[in-house]
Amino acid sequence: MxxxxxxxxxxxxxxxxxxxxxxxxxxxxxxxxxxxxxxxxxxxxxxxxxxxxxxxxxxxxxxxxxxxxxxxxxxxxxxxxxxxxxxxxxxxxxxxxxxxxxxxxxxxxxxxxxxxxxxxxxxxxxxxxxxxxxxxxxxxxxxxxxxxxxxxxxxxxxxxxxxxxxxxxxxxxxxxxxxxxxxxxxxxRGEVVLDRLRGRAGLPEPAQAAEHYVRLDSGILGVEAVRVESLSGNSPYEAMVTAAGRRYRVMIEHSAGTDPCGPLCEENLDTYVLEALTLLNEATLV
Structure with missing residues (x-):
């Protein structure tokens, strides 16, 4: 992730x-x-x-x-x-x-x-x-x-x-x-699978994590259905995420990772942990 x-x-x-x-x-x-x-x-x-x-x-x-x-x-x-x-x-x-x-x-x-x-x-x-x-x-x-x-x-x-x-x-x-x-x-069919999903290219890593946690919490899997609107802060990061009409505030903590497979695998070692996920509104839900 x-x-x-x-x-x-x-x-x-x-x-x-x-x-x-x-x-x-x-x-x-x-x-x-x-x-x-x-x-x-x-x-x-x-x-x-x-x-x-x-x-x-x-x-x-x-x-x-x-x-x-x-x-x-x-x-x-x-x-x-x-x-x-x-x-x-x-x-x-x-x-x-x-x-x-x-x-x-x-x-x-x-x-x-x-x-x-x-x-x-x-x-x-x-x-x-x-x-x-x-x-x-x-x-x-x-x-x-x-x-x-x-x-x-x-x-x-x-x-x-x-x-x-x-x-x-x-x-x-x-x-x-x-x-x-x-x-x-x-x-x-226009969906993601959370198992083995590393993230979406072009997004900062904390934003990728925020999207993942919102999908995990909401069960919303449509590729276009979840969008990170903003990202601020620096561990904890605050992301504002919309998902099928819902708006979430997601707080993400950075955690330094370790290399599990030796010096040839030095990329993408950091991890991001969910600190808090808050549903702000459901006003646009039908």
Whole structure:
């Protein structure tokens, strides 16, 4: 819980069959891709390389996805995903990266109606991601088809196998096949599953925790039904959260975590504990 990538609001996923080195910054890619990744990261866009499970095709052609997840009280229409298959990497020059970073649809590709399901299999970064992620990606692709891609590091190696559901930026971790299938099926019907849910990308960690505790208390699972409107303070943090017409004040305490799996798993160690959750009103309930 509360361990999804905080800075990942805008996303850019580019097909590359690999091999993937430990750090993607050192990857040998065509100049148009390298320039796009460099410019995108300067703007705060989360960049991922993706590939199909099993026999890998050479690129180009290559698939590129751009998307944005609504955060910090933003309206739901800022959640979107576009996809396009490029015949030449130079076509990336048409992508409005500044618009993407600010949440504006660039019109670079066609709207993607279904989800993009990214399973981290970046074994050079952490062996657990290949050992647990690769077979999970194969199983999910067998069930859910072209929505599923292997991807580079998403953060939180100690939670492998990791799954990111775009465009909403939902992170799930410590997944086996049954838990992953349950999470994907819930996402396809517009819901979250609290079991193994790490949080929602783009939100500060205390806000992710506040959303989780409100869902746990209320039983409200709709992806769009719970929204963190504000976050203030510094342990305890105070979050104002709306959920299906209800308004909550949530007080969250920070707790420093310890590394359970050695020095290679140094990310996402902190935890957030519920201090108080208060229902303020039900005035808009029918």
């Amino acid at each position: 509360a361990s999804a990538s905080v800075k990942a609001r805008a996303w850019l996923a580019i097909e590359h069959p690999g091999p993937w080195p430990e750090y993607t910054e050192t990857m040998d890619v065509p100049d148009p891709i390298a320039r796009t990744i460099e410019a995108a990261e300067r703007l705060g866009i989360r960049c991922q390389f993706i590939r199909r499970s099993g026999r890998r095709r050479q690129t180009p052609p290559l698939w590129v996805y751009a998307g944005h997840c609504a955060t910090d009280g933003a309206p739901a229409d800022t959640v979107w995903l576009e996809g396009r298959e490029l015949t030449d990497p130079a076509e990336l020059g048409e992508l409005d990266l500044a618009g993407l970073a600010s949440g504006v649809r660039p019109g670079f590709g066609d709207p993607v109606a279904g989800p993009l399901l990214l399973v981290c299999t970046h074994g050079r970064r952490n062996a657990c991601c290949a050992r647990t992620g690769a077979p999970l990606a194969r199983e999910l692709r067998a069930r859910f088809g072209d929505a599923v891609w292997e991807t580079t590091h998403v953060g939180g190696d100690r939670f492998a196998a990791n799954l990111v559901c775009l465009p909403h930026g939902l992170y799930y971790g410590n997944l086996g096949v049954p838990e992953a299938v349950t999470a994907v099926e819930a996402y396809l």
